[in-house]
Amino acid sequence: MQQIKKVLVNVILVFLLFSFSNAALAQSSNIFKASNIKASMLKVSDWQFKHSNGKPENTWTNAAFYTGVVAAYETTKSKALLDSLMAIGERNNWLPGKRYDHADDIAITQTYIDLYRISNNERMLKASIDSIKKMMLVPGGEIKRHGITWWWCDALFMAPPTLAKLSKTFNDPSYLVLSDTLFMQCYRLLYNNEEKLFARDASYLIDANGNGKRESNGKKVFWSRGNGWVMAGLVRLLKEMPSDHPTREFYINLFKDMSARLLSLQQEDGLWRTSLLDPMAYAGGEGSGSAFNCYAMAWGVNNKILDKKIFLPAVKAAWTGLNTLLTSEGKVGWVQPIGADPKRNFNAESWESYGAGAFLLAASEIIQLKK
Numbered sequence: 001m002q003q004i005k006k007v008l009v010n011v012i013l014v015f016l017l018f019s020f021s022n023a024a025l026a027q028s029s030n031i032f033k034a035s036n037i038k039a040s041m042l043k044v045s046d047w048q049f050k051h052s053n054g055k056p057e058n059t060w061t062n063a064a065f066y067t068g069v070v071a072a073y074e075t076t077k078s079k080a081l082l083d084s085l086m087a088i089g090e091r092n093n094w095l096p097g098k099r100y101d102h103a104d105d106i107a108i109t110q111t112y113i114d115l116y117r118i119s120n121n122e123r124m125l126k127a128s129i130d131s132i133k134k135m136m137l138v139p140g141g142e143i144k145r146h147g148i149t150w151w152w153c154d155a156l157f158m159a160p161p162t163l164a165k166l167s168k169t170f171n172d173p174s175y176l177v178l179s180d181t182l183f184m185q186c187y188r189l190l191y192n193n194e195e196k197l198f199a200r201d202a203s204y205l206i207d208a209n210g211n212g213k214r215e216s217n218g219k220k221v222f223w224s225r226g227n228g229w230v231m232a233g234l235v236r237l238l239k240e241m242p243s244d245h246p247t248r249e250f251y252i253n254l255f256k257d258m259s260a261r262l263l264s265l266q267q268e269d270g271l272w273r274t275s276l277l278d279p280m281a282y283a284g285g286e287g288s289g290s291a292f293n294c295y296a297m298a299w300g301v302n303n304k305i306l307d308k309k310i311f312l313p314a315v316k317a318a319w320t321g322l323n324t325l326l327t328s329e330g331k332v333g334w335v336q337p338i339g340a341d342p343k344r345n346f347n348a349e350s351w352e353s354y355g356a357g358a359f360l361l362a363a364s365e366i367i368q369l370k371k
Contacts, residue, residue: 031319031320031323032316032319032366032369034367037075037363037366037367038075038076038367040323040326040330040363041071041072041075041076041360041363041364042072042076042078042081043329043330044072044326044330044331044332044356044359044360044363045068045069045072045081045330045356045360046330047329047330047331047356048065048330048353048356049084051331051351053352053353056092056097057088057091057092057108058092058095058096058097058105058108059097059104059105059108060097060104060105060107060108060158060354061338061352061353061354062108062353063104063107063108063110063111063158064107064157064353064354064357064358065353065354065356065357065360066085066088066108066110066111066357067110067111067236067357067361068356068357068358068359068360068361068364069081069084069085069111069357069360070085070110070111070114070115071360071361071363071364072360072363072364073085074364075363075364075367082118085111085115086115086119088111089111089112089115089124092108093127094112094123094124094125094126094127094128095127095128096108096109096112096127096128096131099140099141099142100131100132100134100135100138100140101134101135101138101139101140101141101142101143101149102140102141102142103149103150103154103155103158103159104154104155104158105131106128106131106132106158106159106162107157107158107159107162108128109125109128109132109162109165109166110161110162110165110236112124112125112128113125113128113162113165113166113169114165116169117169125166128162129166132162132163132166132175132178135149135178136174136178146202148182148185148186148189149182149185150182150183150185150186151186151189151201151202152186152190152200152201152226152340153186153190153198153199153200153201153226153227153229153230154200154225154226154229155186156183156186156198156229156230156233156234157229157230157232157233157236157292158229158233159179159182160179160182160183160233160236160237161233161236161237161239161240163175163176163178163179164176164179164236164237164240164241165240167179167240168240168241168242176241176245179237180247187254189202190202190205191254192220192222195220195222195261195277196257196258196260196261197222197227197258197261197262197276198222198226198227198230199220199221199222199226200221200223200226200340200341201340204220204221204222204341206220215275215277215278215281215342216278216281217277217278217280217281219277219278220277221275221277221341221342222275222276222277223274223275223276223289223341223342224272224273224274224275224276224286224289224290224293224342225274225286225288225289225292225336226289227258227262227276227289227293228272228288228289228290228291228292228293228296228358229292230258231255231258231259231262231292231293231295231296231297232292232295232296232358232361234251234254234255234258234296235255235295235296235299235300237251238251238252238255239299252305255296255300255305256300256305256306259296259297259300259306259311262276262293262297263297263310263311263314265277265279266293266314266317266318267279267285269285269317269321269324270285270290270314270316270317270318270319270320270321270322271285271286271287271290271318271321271322271325272285272286272289272290272293273285273286274286274289274336274342274343274344275342278342282342282344283344284334284346284347284348285321285325285334286334286335286336286346287322287325287332287333287334287335287336287355287358287359288335288336288352288354288355288358289336289358290318290321290322291322291332291355291358291359291361291362292358292361292362293318294315294318294319294322294362294365294366295358295361295362295364295365297311297314297315297318298315298319298362298365298366298368298369299365301315301369302365302368302369312369315366315369318362319362319366322359322362325348326359331351332351332355332356332358332359333347333348333349333350333351334346334347334348334350335350335351335352335354335355336350336352337350337352338352
């Protein structure tokens with residue numbers, strides 16, 4: 001009798017395991033269906049619009065979300081999303097942030113430009129263009145304090161795509177010349193040619209004697225979301241840049257090098273940890289950095305810049321992992337709060353508007369994979 005019970009238990013366990021595996025496979029397959037991706041985009045957008053972070057609508061945290069909402073609108077053609085974006089611009093009088101030379105404060109202009117391309121209303125861009133023209137002519141506080149304007153790697157998401165969009169929209173190469181100049185200053189300061197990653201800012205650089213901030217395992221500190229900002233920023237820059245632009249090859253090669261390095265740092269659940277070189281010290285995949293990486297690599301595959309055989313499995317694993325962070329209500333969890341370095345201060349309930357934006361950007365490229 002005992003032996004029979006043991007056999008029955010084993011049969012039940014096998015059945016349950018088989019059922020679970022089939023369910024997992026079905027779920028994995030479902031998240032790649034176009035209709036389900038669109039539904040997720042609408043759900044995430046709706047949840048985030050209903051949950052304010054208490055910050056001004058034109059600040060960088062929300063600006064990153066709106067880039068994703070624009071992508072969701074372009075994917076779903078939802079008039080409600082477009083109306084929401086237009087209302088945001090009107091409520092803010094189409095103003096960027098107050099600091100004319102700070103990349104964070106012109107990030108919102110990316111969305112203003114996208115909306116201008118739809119409505120062709122010059123009022124949408126006047127204040128932003130005035131702010132950027134002033135940056136071209138008047139050295140500001142960022143140079144005085146840091147020596148360069150874009151002194152932290154997050155700036156490479158906030159500002160270069162803005163300038164590239166203006167350049168393309170108005171056929172004015174001066175915006176791209178400015179972007180190239182400031183981008184290269186940041187690149188020369190923060191990019192590590194050995195690791196193929198960006199330090200968040202100069203405080204994370206190791207000096208000639210080997211002194212500087214390190215992780216608990218002795219490795220250099222390379223922040224997942226910081227490098228995710230760069231990856232997503234490169235995509236958004238390249239999408240606007242002319243194919244014959246003199247520096248385009250530089251950006252393509254940088255994108256390829258970073259993609260290959262990040263591929264080697266992806267974890268078994270498809271996600272990236274908060275600190276790229278010390279993943280074991282940071283439990284749980286971080287939502288925003290992982291989503292930005294997923295977005296960038298999926299775009300690279302879709303545009304035949306990254307080898308499909310090598311990167312498509314990683315992209316699918318990343319999207320599968322990201323969907324485990326998404327609640328049924330549409331909240332993207334496991335997003336590290338605002339900060340300047342890897343931290344452990346987040347969990348499944350942690351959300352930020354830029355995490356939702358990153359998820360939406362990723363979704364906009366995942367839905368293109370089969371095409």
